[in-house]
Amino acid sequence: xxxxxxxxxxxxxxxxxxxxxxxxxxxxxxxxxxxxxxxxxxxxxxxxxxxxxxxxxxxxxxxxxxxxxxxxxxxxxxxxxxxxxxxxxxxxxxxxxxxxxxxxxxxxxxxxxxxxxxxxxxxxxxxxxxxxxxxxxxxxxxxxxxxxxxxxxxxxxxxxxxxxxxxxxxxxxxxxxxxxxxxxxxxxxxxxxxxxxxxxxxxxxxxxxxxxxxxxxxxxxxxxxxxxxxxxxxxxxxxxxxxxxxxxxxxxxxxxxxxxxxxxxxxxxxxxxxxxxxxxxxxxxxxxxxxxxxxxxxxxxxxxxxxxxxxxxxxxxxxxxxx
Numbered sequence: 619x620x621x622x623x624x625x626x627x628x629x630x631x632x633x634x635x636x637x638x639x640x641x642x643x644x645x646x647x648x649x650x651x652x653x654x655x656x657x658x659x660x661x662x663x664x665x666x667x668x669x670x671x672x673x674x675x676x677x678x679x680x681x682x683x684x685x686x687x688x689x690x691x692x693x694x695x696x697x698x699x700x701x702x703x704x705x706x707x708x709x710x711x712x713x714x715x716x717x718x719x720x721x722x723x724x725x726x727x728x729x730x731x732x733x734x735x736x737x738x739x740x741x742x743x744x745x746x747x748x749x750x751x752x753x754x755x756x757x758x759x760x761x762x763x764x765x766x767x768x769x770x771x772x773x774x775x776x777x778x779x780x781x782x783x784x785x786x787x788x789x790x791x792x793x794x795x796x797x798x799x800x801x802x803x804x805x806x807x808x809x810x811x812x813x814x815x816x817x818x819x820x821x822x823x824x825x826x827x828x829x830x831x832x833x834x835x836x837x838x839x840x841x842x843x844x845x846x847x848x849x850x851x852x853x854x855x856x857x858x859x860x861x862x863x864x865x866x867x868x869x870x871x872x873x874x875x876x877x878x879x880x881x882x883x884x885x886x887x888x889x890x891x892x893x894x895x896x897x898x899x900x901x902x903x904x905x906x907x908x909x910x911x912x913x914x915x916x917x918x919x920x921x922x923x924x925x926x927x928x929x930x931x932x933x934x935x936x937x938x939x940x941x
Contacts, residue, residue, distance in 0.1 A: 644668070645824060645868055656716045658766035659723060663713055665773065665819060666726055666757055668866055668896075669829065671706035672924060674938055678702040678736065684913075688799040692740045695802075701737040708755055724759035730781060746802060753781035753810075772820040777813075777833075782844050784808035791849040798912065809846040811837045815860060826867050833860035835902070853911050855904035855918070862900045869894040869931050891930040898924040 644664040651657060678699050690696045708730050714723035732751035738744055760774045789804035800807075815833035835858040839846040869892035878887045904918040921941075928936040 644827070652767065658763065659714055659716050661766050662759060662773075663726065665827070666775075668827065669817070669864065670708050671704075671732065672898075672926065672938060672940075673705055673707065674940070675701070675703045676938075676940075687797045688793065688795055690802070693738060693744045693803050695736065695738045695740065695746065697739040699736045700739050700743060702734070703736075704732070704734045706732040706734075706751075720763060723763060724775075726757040728755040728757070729753075730755045730779060732781075744803075747785040747787050747804065749783070750786055751781050751783050753779060755779045769824070770821055772818065774816070774818050777815040777817065777831075780810070780812045782808075782810050782840070791847055806847055808844075809837050809850055809854070810840045810844055811835050813860065815862075817862075824868060826865055829862075829864040829866075831860070831862040833862075834858070835860055852907045852909050855906050855908055857905040859903040859905060860901070862898070864896065864898040867895045869928075892932070894928045894931050896924070896926045896928075898922075898926075 644661050654660075678701075680695070680699060708728040710726060711729055712725070712727040714725050716723070730751065730753050733748050735748035736746045738746060756778045758776050758778075760776060761772070765771045765773060785805075785807045787804045787806050789806060790801055791805050791807070793799050793801050793805075813833055813835040815831050817829060817831040819827060819829040821827050837846065837850070837854070837856045871890055871892055873888055873890045876887050876889055878885050900922040902920050904916070904920070908916045908918070923941045925939045926936055927938075
């Protein structure tokens, strides 16, 4: 069950881990690299990967913004949470190569998966039903392909996605209580949506990449096993305006000297690592009829803010703060 359907809260996530990729083509490499036939395509795909979802494993701190009319029950997080995990990845099914037709060079086709769950601190520490997203994604470059070979450039691309979103449960949507409240432990939740995003990204003197994007998302009922829960009508909101902003700093080179214990001389070895900071914010504003959502304040604005730190971009583990 999407926990923010009825009760809105703030989640502060610290010391989390996420998967990342070390990009080598996007930061204006030497002229030898630029002569590689697939350099332009690799640079484009590096940029797309910088904007893929974050994965993390964390201890969450959750505080309600409004008073709960019905308190959380045992198994729903009554005593808090021990762990939250988010596995979100866009698996590449196809991406253009330098020898492809220009139309195909601009394209990346993905299979998108997102799984988020929480381990409660209640009796026997049960897992809440996971939020499950899966579907298709398409990224398409709108800028001229020649822009990919320029050291200082602005790139525009669009992202199209069609996702199913559910929690895989079959119990009642709401609890059987005098006051309406979602069934977090086993209540059914199912919908589908498509989204369209327009992204603009530019480099600032090769010190950072700044990206902004606007978009639109609409819920749809696909029927059959992908049908939407009827309780969402006039309650969840069918349309959303989307906005995102990301600042990606260029990796900073740091050198360390270590004693080489594999030799009798125990000489000194110099090790260099690249460290990187990224800030990302994602906003959505719910439009449409929310007359069945209780209260005068419909709380239409939602957000995610991420600050990530990679001690070494060649590894896949770093740290993240998320609100």
